[in-house]
Amino acid sequence: MAAGPAPPPGRPRAQMPHLRKMERVVVSMQDPDQGVKMRSQRLLVTVIPHAVTGSDVVQWLTQKFCISEEEALHLGAVLVQHGYIYPLRDPRSLVLRPDETPYRFQVRLWGAVPVLLAIYLAKKNIRKQGTLADYEKECYDRLHTKISHAWDLVLMQAREQLRAAKQRRKGDRLVIACQEQTYWLVNRPPPGAPSVLEQGPGRGSCAASRVHMTKSTDFYKQEIEYCRRAMGRTRVKSSVCLEAYLSFCGQRGPHDPLVSGCLPSNPWISDDDAYWVMNAPTVAAPTKLRVERWGFSFRELLEDPVGRAHFVDFLGKEFSGENLSFWEACEELRYGAQAQVPTLVDAVYQQFLAPGAARWVNIDSRTMERTLEGLRQPHRYVLDDAQLHIYMLMKKASMSPPSRALSAHALPTLTLSQGSAFPTWLGPPWPLSCQCSVLSTHRVQRRRTGPDHMLKKGQVSI
Amino acid sequence: MCDQTFLANVFGSCDKCFKQRALRPVFKKSQQLSYCSTCAEIMATEALHENETLASLKSEAENLKGKLEEERAKLHDVELHQVAERVEALGQFVMKTRRTLKGHGNKVLCMDWCKDKRRIVSSSQDGKVIVWDSFTTNKEHAVTMPCTWVMACAYAPSGCAIACGGLDNKCSVYPLTFDKNENMAAKKKSVAMHTNYLSACSFTNSDMQILTASGDGTCALWDVESGQLLQSFHGHGADVLCLDLAPSETGNTFVSGGCDKKAMVWDMRSGQCVQAFETHESDINSVRYYPSGDAFASGSDDATCRLYDLRADREVAIYSKESIIFGASSVDFSLSGRLLFAGYNDYTINVWDVLKGSRVSILFGHENRVSTLRVSPDGTAFCSGSWDHTLRVWA
Numbered sequence: 001m002a003a004g005p006a007p008p009p010g011r012p013r014a015q016m017p018h019l020r021k022m023e024r025v026v027v028s029m030q031d032p033d034q035g036v037k038m039r040s041q042r043l044l045v046t047v048i049p050h051a052v053t054g055s056d057v058v059q060w061l062t063q064k065f066c067i068s069e070e071e072a073l074h075l076g077a078v079l080v081q082h083g084y085i086y087p088l089r090d091p092r093s094l095v096l097r098p099d100e101t102p103y104r105f106q107v108r109l110w111g112a113v114p115v116l117l118a119i120y121l122a123k124k125n126i127r128k129q130g131t132l133a134d135y136e137k138e139c140y141d142r143l144h145t146k147i148s149h150a151w152d153l154v155l156m157q158a159r160e161q162l163r164a165a166k167q168r169r170k171g172d173r174l175v176i177a178c179q180e181q182t183y184w185l186v187n188r189p190p191p192g193a194p195s196v197l198e199q200g201p202g203r204g205s206c207a208a209s210r211v212h213m214t215k216s217t218d219f220y221k222q223e224i225e226y227c228r229r230a231m232g233r234t235r236v237k238s239s240v241c242l243e244a245y246l247s248f249c250g251q252r253g254p255h256d257p258l259v260s261g262c263l264p265s266n267p268w269i270s271d272d273d274a275y276w277v278m279n280a281p282t283v284a285a286p287t288k289l290r291v292e293r294w295g296f297s298f299r300e301l302l303e304d305p306v307g308r309a310h311f312v313d314f315l316g317k318e319f320s321g322e323n324l325s326f327w328e329a330c331e332e333l334r335y336g337a338q339a340q341v342p343t344l345v346d347a348v349y350q351q352f353l354a355p356g357a358a359r360w361v362n363i364d365s366r367t368m369e370r371t372l373e374g375l376r377q378p379h380r381y382v383l384d385d386a387q388l389h390i391y392m393l394m395k396k397a398s399m400s401p402p403s404r405a406l407s408a409h410a411l412p413t414l415t416l417s418q419g420s421a422f423p424t425w426l427g428p429p430w431p432l433s434c435q436c437s438v439l440s441t442h443r444v445q446r447r448r449t450g451p452d453h454m455l456k457k458g459q460v461s462i
Numbered sequence: 463m464c465d466q467t468f469l470a471n472v473f474g475s476c477d478k479c480f481k482q483r484a485l486r487p488v489f490k491k492s493q494q495l496s497y498c499s500t501c502a503e504i505m506a507t508e509a510l511h512e513n514e515t516l517a518s519l520k521s522e523a524e525n526l527k528g529k530l531e532e533e534r535a536k537l538h539d540v541e542l543h544q545v546a547e548r549v550e551a552l553g554q555f556v557m558k559t560r561r562t563l564k565g566h567g568n569k570v571l572c573m574d575w576c577k578d579k580r581r582i583v584s585s586s587q588d589g590k591v592i593v594w595d596s597f598t599t600n601k602e603h604a605v606t607m608p609c610t611w612v613m614a615c616a617y618a619p620s621g622c623a624i625a626c627g628g629l630d631n632k633c634s635v636y637p638l639t640f641d642k643n644e645n646m647a648a649k650k651k652s653v654a655m656h657t658n659y660l661s662a663c664s665f666t667n668s669d670m671q672i673l674t675a676s677g678d679g680t681c682a683l684w685d686v687e688s689g690q691l692l693q694s695f696h697g698h699g700a701d702v703l704c705l706d707l708a709p710s711e712t713g714n715t716f717v718s719g720g721c722d723k724k725a726m727v728w729d730m731r732s733g734q735c736v737q738a739f740e741t742h743e744s745d746i747n748s749v750r751y752y753p754s755g756d757a758f759a760s761g762s763d764d765a766t767c768r769l770y771d772l773r774a775d776r777e778v779a780i781y782s783k784e785s786i787i788f789g790a791s792s793v794d795f796s797l798s799g800r801l802l803f804a805g806y807n808d809y810t811i812n813v814w815d816v817l818k819g820s821r822v823s824i825l826f827g828h829e830n831r832v833s834t835l836r837v838s839p840d841g842t843a844f845c846s847g848s849w850d851h852t853l854r855v856w857a
Contacts, residue, residue: 016763017743017744017763017764017765017789018763018765018787018788018789018807018808021765021787022787025787061785064784065783065784065785067783067785068824070826071785071824072785074808074809074810074826075785075787075808078787078788078808194829194830194849200611200613201611201613201629201659203677203700203701203703203721203745216516217512217515217516217519220516220519220520220522220523221519222697223523223526223527224519224522224523224526226735226738227523227526227527227529227530228526230530230737230738230775231526231529231530231533233737233775235533235534235537235773235774235775236537236773236774237537237539237774238537238538238539238540238541238771238774238776238778239539239540239545240773241756241757241771241773241774241778242540242542242545242546242771242778243545244754244756245542245752245754245756245757245799245816245817246545246546246549246817248753248754248798248799249549249798249799249800249816249817250549251798252753252797252798252799252800253798253800255797255798255841256796256797256798256800256801256841257797257840257841257842257843257857258557258796258797258801258837258841258842258843258844258857259552259796259797259798259800259801262842266842266843266857267597267842268560268561268597268842268843268855268857269560269857273597275842276579276580276840279840331667334667335666335667335668335670335671336668336670337670337685337686337687337688338685338687338688338690338692339685339687339688380692381731384731
């Protein structure tokens with residue numbers, strides 16, 4: 001059974017599924033029939049039994065998981081970094097070399113970690129006659145104060161182990177030394193070296209129950225209520241939902257720079273920002289792809305400043321410009337500052353909903369009744385119903401076929417001029433000037449000057 | 463514990479019925495009271511009832527959950543990869559690091575793109591929050607937070623402010639100013655207050671509202687101007703680690719994932735949980751909506767990414783491979799939703815074909831775990847941040 005790294009405090013082993021998975025991989029690697037080929041490796045003049053070569057490890061991983069050699073090398077390196085496999089040559093650096101370098105599988109070390117570490121450092125101290133590395137010396141001194149009561153035991157163990165080691169064959173001595181060294185490199189890395197064991201700040205879990213959610217009757221009552229509600233919801237057949245993905249991806253594929261590339265070039269690859277200039281938020285001549293996107297969904301049209309401008313113009317011609325203004329005002333209410341809510345609600349009412357208002361919007365009577373009811377206690381979502389109604393109206397208007405559809409409106413006059421990669425407008429430029437106020441800045445993220453700006457601009461009269 | 467077979471003969475007024483009787487000591491919620499024998503009997507039966515009720519509620523809940531699963535399974539008539547058989551396979555992908563942003567002195571924990579498609583804000587373990595123009599790799603702003611482990615940061619839609627937070631349990635908003643003389647930290651506004659670390663934050667459609675997720679198991683919607691709590695969302699049984707706002711037309715929901723292995727969809731107006739999914743085997747580190755808003759993907763410590771459909775109300779795809787052992791820390795979709803990019807704790811980034819369920823490509827380059835990953839707003843590239851102190855832009 002392989003010895004994994006000892007988990008740091010605050011994150012119990014059960015919560016680190018990757019360690020369990022690594023252990024399973026290492027166990028299958030040691031399988032006598034299906035595992036990695038183990039043989040005696042020659043290291044200078046010593047022969048080490050039950051060792052594997054780096055290249056064998058990589059090959060085994062490549063075959064077992066059907067992955068590329070590069071990925072197998074990466075996975076093997078991760079196993080070495082966590083100490084499941086240790087190198088017999090140059091044990092100071094935990095890397096996997098895909099050649100004849102010998103490796104072995106780690107075995108469990110018994111005992112409490114501080115005591116084991118103390119014994120290891122004591123042995124090193126005795127062997128090297130006091131010349132430990134600085135961080136090792138610090139660690140040694142700290143441990144001395146911590147387990148001073150058992151220090152005699154530690155020293156005795158250390159001396160005993162050193163004496164026993166002298167009696168062993170050179171091969172075994174080497175193996176054990178490498179094993180120990182790797183174990184401590186993983187569990188107590190020298191300062192500055194990255195630790196594979198480091199985790200983020202401790203997380204609570206169901207087991208830790210840091211959250212105040214004891215399994216009381218309330219908890220179960222909530223669960224039951226949720227389940228009852230969920231049982232009643234309408235669901236759509238999988239086939240329908242999944243077909244929707246296919247059509248969505250198919251439709252948007254050509255517009256996805258990472259999938260289909262982009263013209264003239266991807267700025268990140270060519271270092272040329274022409275693509276961004278061509279697709280700037282407010283550009284005089286939008287590209288063909290961009291205009292195509294407006295036809296995908298009403299939301300795309302509204303979210304694109306140029307698209308919205310065209311839509312405003314289109315609405316103007318249909319004598320229904322107040323619809324978009326109303327919708328925008330509602331958006332502002334929904335996402336605006338809390339303190340502004342009462343003023344905004346009042347302004348919208350005066351402008352769009354009050355009987356005889358200057359820019360009265362045509363909502364069905366039931367929605368109007370509900371909205372007016374809600375206005376008695378204004379909150380940021382009070383206009384949601386009305387907003388949705390108007391949104392749907394606008395959407396229908398923009399998509400309806402007979403010569404009203406905006407894309408049909410815009411596309412015939414938009415063609416690619418000969419010999420150039422950039423589309424140009426052939427017809428007269430759209431009269432953007434008369435609706436500038438709506439476009440002047442981004443949608444609802446403008447600096448609020450007050451609701452009167454809605455009054456100023458010359459919209460088409462009713 | 464000694465065998466108490468005697469009764470102390472205390473006579474007095476019972477703490478419950480106040481009648482003069484022989485009293486017995488009883489313990490209610492670790493407080494000692496004196497009840498007469500009748501009241502003591504009643505209390506004992508009540509406790510018994512409560513236990514029974516608890517057990518029956520638990521079994522009822524489990525029963526209902528089973529029935530719910532059955533209902534969900536009824537409409538599941540085909541798998542995604544079957545439907546996707548007739549879709550053309552993607553070609554070979556060659557994605558490389560196009561920019562490396564070096565400047566953080568410690569692990570990069572979170573990043574976000576600005577709507578201008580080139581600016582990035584990133585935060586790290588040592589409290590530094592940096593705003594970069596990633597196209598030129600210049601640092602434009604830098605702020606040092608008074609806490610370490612700044613695990614969440616977000617760019618405002620207007621591009622004029624950033625929000626960040628972490629172990630300080632707060633979310634602070636900093637307006638971005640180009641005036642060299644102004645100290646950014648001076649204009650800081652503390653918006654959110656949680657009782658545990660802040661794990662994720664995001665502006666809604668405007669600069670004036672922020673949605674936060676915290677280690678205290680709740681999400682919350684705040685008004686930036688006043689710092690007022692507009693709505694709180696309770697339901698997770700453990701730390702909430704991530705959230706994402708829906709791109710839908712009516713824009714009223716968001717999804718959150720937590721250490722209780724659940725992904726929950728919430729209605730922002732009512733604060734109620736609309737849907738919940740519990741199929742992951744470990745903490746959910748990241749959730750992201752599919753571009754159409756009909757589904758979302760999640761990345762978890764169990765080394766899998768999963769796709770959940772909101773209309774079918776179930777998990778529809780799992781993206782996993784035997785050779786992928788380490789957890790996925792962050793996921794994001796490409797613009798069309800065809801590709802899913804996922805950053806893992808084994809320092810790699812895997813690119814998945816969402817429809818076919820296969821892995822398209824694996825990207826090496828980072829030297830420590832990938833902690834955060836976002837696709838740029840126009841889909842021309844994606845940026846990954848890692849514990850190796852760097853951010854990389856790939857295309």
